[in-house]
Amino acid sequence: MSPRNKIGDVLLAVDGVSISFGGVRALDKVSFDVRAHEILAIIGPNGAGKSSMLNCINGFYHPQEGSITFKGQRRRQMQTHEAALQGIARTFQNIALFKGMSTLDNIMTGRNLKMKRNFLWQALYFGPALREELEHRAVVENVIDFLEIESIRKTPVGRLPYGLQKRVELGRALAAEPDLLLLDEPMAGMNYEEKEDMVRFILDVNDEFGTTIVLIEHDMSVVMDISDRVVVLDYGRKIAEGTPDQVRVNQDVIDAYLGVGH
Amino acid sequence: MSGQAPEAGTLDTIPKILVENARVRGEKPANREKDFGIWQTWSWAQVATEVRALACGFVTLGLKPGDKLGIIGDNRPHLYWAMVAAQSIGAVPVPAYQDSVADEMLYIFEHAEVRFAVVENQEQVDKLLEIKDRALHLQTIIYEEPRGLQHYDRPFLHRYRDVQEKGRAFDAANPGYFDDAVARGSGSDIATMLYTSGTTGRPKGVMLSFDNIVITARNSIAQDGLTENDEMLAYLPMAWVGDNLYSVGQAYAAGFCVSCPESTETVLEDLREIGPTYFFAPPRIFESILTTVTIRMEDAAAIKRKAFHTFMEHARRVGTRILDGKPVGLIDRLLYAVGQVLVYGPLKNVLGFSRIRLAYTAGEAIGPDIFAFYRSLGMNVKQLYGSTEASVYITTQPDGDVRPDTVGRPADGVEVKITDEGEVMFRSPGVFVAYYKNDDATRATKTADGWVHTGDAGYFTDGQLKIIDRAKDVGKLNDGTLFAPKYLENKLKFFPYIKEAVTFGHGRDYAAAIINIDLEAVGDWAERRNIAYTGYTDLARQRPVYELVRDCVAKVNADLARDSHLAGSQIKRFLVLHKELDADDGELTRTRKVRRSFVADKYGQIIKALYSGTDHCPVKALVTFEDGRTATIDADLPIWEAPGGAAAAAPARAAE
The missing domain is CATH 3.30.300.30 (ANL, C-terminal domain)
Incomplete structure (x- = not known):
């Protein structure tokens, strides 16, 4: 098969980011770049600071030191919705969907920040709000079609199996039409077939929409297969960075995963 | 020939009927497909335009009369159009089962000498790429859904829409080409080639002519009173003879609308939204719908469950008799009417069966209880006995005299006889032309005067055919x-x-x-x-x-x-x-x-x-x-x- 989208310039630059919770230094001067259209994996043992890193990127945590530059804009304090407005969307390690709402409605919430009409117009329903709703619905339907979840469009997500819930969550993130997609363990707890599906969707998203993807994943075969580059964290520090092949043979990485004899 | 009314009898091919439908009922819906959550509709005039563009596109890619064109995918309007577009220029569509593995596909493609293939999506393209080296005749692959295929940089891969684009340009430069090609078609031309799964040996390619399909379709339309206002949902494989006859033959000849489901998993929901008037399902589908109903009723509130069981019991007693127009007492009729309001009507509505006028089941014996359930609800479900070699119809159950253990009377235009050995044979306008490249099998199945061996043993009771077993057993x-x-x-x-x-x-x-x-x-x-x-x-x-x-x-x-x-x-x-x-x-x-x-x-x-x-x-x-x-x-x-x-x-x- 021929090459995917060409990897572009730096989209996101993480520079010397540190954050501590009490005495725990969750991230210690971590720096790395994410280039446009690439798939970057962050790996590391439990408690290495992977989720904290994602939380910093989308503005949920505020780094105590260092800076994050996204699309050329440098920032230190930023709220999550501002990150979302700038084009960052994410999924969560523990699924965070509205269980009682349908798949369709859940994905529709991904469009929330793009809705321009105010509450009163929406309450009126007819007129501009309806037109806008139809446009948003079209985007959502595109996502539903993309993820092949037509058959569960109207099913409350609480009733769906785990693997499908993960897919709906991905759908909600995609509905925001992000430039940068953060995936926190998208394949955790899935069986082999579900994983295969998810891998295909992640590659297709990257391929078809050119979305840049940063993902945390424990399944090494997946990480090695789909990532362009890998960043390895251990105890809050970056211990390696490079292509999957480079990282695979890195002695620090092997030590971090297998432990070192003393 | 467009413009003036064709004489009766000249509409002997599917493409000719399409052109005529675009003329006389151009605004009526011909196909629907649910896409992006919305039912998209194409009128007969639009379908004719799409088919014309695609057919001309095929010509630019080098498809010749007599060439075989493989069609693989779920039921999609675009694939049906590909079938008719191929027929328009004298090529023969060969639909294959979409779930066949690559090797099965390879056998059919090699045996049929398929040169072109029109497929639904990446999955099918991948399958064909896998066999491309061994499928020596296969030259061109056209795909409808481009997802995942944008980086497949192969010269023989074409996007459906691009082919139509080329076709439109060709059509503009050669305005009479398409009309001439359609006019050259005749009823005796091969309309389609269907590979039967066959329990023994390799599949055989059954060649059906336009006469087979069109005349059989017209006979069955007359017998069952189908009109252009009927609606059906096409969800059974396109490679199956029934789909060729219902979704193409009857739909074109009667001019009714065929809808395609959004995906294979949404069929039951789509069924509810479309509310077809004419429906076909093998027994296992009727069975699984009934199972779903039973399970849901077990979970329902006590009062609903009680109402369901009470009225279903009543329906079991009198429903079928009412459907068959037999005498039923006034009280029972009133009670049935109440049940209609409280139970039968809502139940049929939930299942999408509210508007069903006629439903067929075939393929295997249907359990008498399942059969009785639907009939007692007032749905006219009937059994049909048919085969690929017959263009479906051999016998159908007559209205008002449906017996669970027979398959009914010979369909209009079909003769049935029982040999001395007890084997069922038939002769009809639908009898297949021959097996492709297999004269021995043709001779073993079809006699010189057109009778076909079914291999089934049966006999008539009161004019209705009863099938008992395979003849050899x-x-x-x-x-x-x-x-x-x-x-x-x-x-x-x-x-x-x-x-x-x-x-x-x-x-x-x-x-x-x-x-x-x-x-x-x-x-x-x-x-x-x-x-x-x-x-x-x-x-x-x-x-x-x-x-x-x-x-x-x-x-x-x-x-x-x-x-x-x-x-x-x-x-x-x-x-x-x-x-x-x-x-x-x-x-x-x-x-x-x-x-x-x-x-x-x-x-x-x-x-x-x-x-x-x-x-x-x-x-x-x-x-x-x-x-x-x-x-x-x-x-x-x-x-x-x-x-x-x-x-x-x-x-x-x-x-x-």
Whole structure:
């Protein structure tokens, strides 16, 4: 098969980011770049600071030191919705969907920040709000079609199996039409077939929409297969960075995963 | 030819009918497909435009008259158009089953010498790329859904839309080309080639002409009163003859709208949204819908459950009679009307069956209970007996005289006869032209004067055809009575207590059966009666179990007694086998079909006992355990006589 989208310039630059919770230094001067259209994996043992890193990127945590530059804009304090407005969307390690709402409605919430009409117009329903709703619905339907979840469009997500819930969550993130997609363990707890599906969707998203993807994943075969580059964290520090092949043979990485004899 | 009204009789091909439909009912819907959550509709005029563009696009890519064009994918309007576009320029569509693995596909593509393929999506493209090196004739692949394919940089891969674009340019430069090509078509041209799955050997390519499809479609339209206002949902494989006849033949000839579901998983929901008036489903689909209803009703509130059961009981008593227009008392009619408002109407609505005027089922025997359920709701579900070689229709059940155990009367234009050997043969306008590149098979199936062997054994009762078994399995008792082992075995296996049955009778004085009980069902039955047992062998020889089985056999006999052809083949003696027939012991095939001759050999001693006067039979049987060890079991099996059904006693209700 021929090459995917060409990897572009730096989209996101993480520079010397540190954050501590009490005495725990969750991230210690971590720096790395994410280039446009690439798939970057962050790996590391439990408690290495992977989720904290994602939380910093989308503005949920505020780094105590260092800076994050996204699309050329440098920032230190930023709220999550501002990150979302700038084009960052994410999924969560523990699924965070509205269980009682349908798949369709859940994905529709991904469009929330793009809705321009105010509450009163929406309450009126007819007129501009309806037109806008139809446009948003079209985007959502595109996502539903993309993820092949037509058959569960109207099913409350609480009733769906785990693997499908993960897919709906991905759908909600995609509905925001992000430039940068953060995936926190998208394949955790899935069986082999579900994983295969998810891998295909992640590659297709990257391929078809050119979305840049940063993902945390424990399944090494997946990480090695789909990532362009890998960043390895251990105890809050970056211990390696490079292509999957480079990282695979890195002695620090092997030590971090297998432990070192003393 | 566009512009002036064609003379009757000149509309002898599907493309000609399309052009005519675009003229006379151009604004009426022809196809719908749910895409992005919305039903998209194409009118006949739009379909004609799409087909024209695609056909011209095929020409620019080099498709020639007589070439074969493979079609693979779920039911999609675009794929149906590809079929008609190929026909327009004299090429022959070869639809293949979309779930075939690459190797099966390869056989069909090589045998049919397929040069072009129109496929649905990346999945099918991948499959074809896998066989491309070995499929020597395959030159061009056209795909409809581009997802995931943008980086497949191959010169022979084309996007459907791009082909149409080229076609439009060609059409503008050669305005008369398409019309001339369509006008050149004639009824005797091959319209489609369908590969039958065939239980033995390689699939055979059945060639059907336009005359086969169009005339059969017109006959069935007249017989069933189909009009341009009917609606149907196309969800069964495009490679199946029925879909060719319903979704193309009848839809074009009658001018009705065919809808395609959003995906295979949403069929039931789409069914509800479309509310078809004309519907086809194999028995297993009717069965699974009924199962869903039953399960949901078990979960429903007590009052709903009560209403459901009360009114369904009423429907069971009178619903079918009302549907058949038979006399029913006023009170019963009123009660049924109340049920219609409270239960039947809402239920049919939920299932998407509110507007059904006519539904067919075929393919295998449908369970009488399932059949009765839908008919008692007022749905006109009928059985049909057909085959690929007949362009579907051989017999259909007539309105008002539907019997669960027959497949009805010959369809309009079809002649049916029974040979001296009891085999069903037919002759009709739908009889296939030939098997592609297989003259031996054609000669073995189709006689010089157009009669076709079905391989099924059957006979007529009151003008209705009853199919009993495959002809090669049917034998005769010594007194000349017909003996249809599978028919008897199926009747026995219809009881939940009987898991397997093997019947003997060919060349004997009477029919006898070896029976396997269903350990789960009989075990449960025994436990509720405090009958202790240690395992299958022990349970099988208990007296109450023999009584239970005897009742089942007696009911089968009573049924047979009412049938003049088979009354003589009632089961006289039976025995419950000491072990379950098992594929590991070679007694069953891996698909759980009884290997009759193997069983006859292995249990020769038992069969001898069944045909002697003795009332028991000692056996030493070798069994293979799951870990591979073998052991010998000693058992003394009782043989019982089963009561005959000549008394024509009222059939007892099924055991509780």
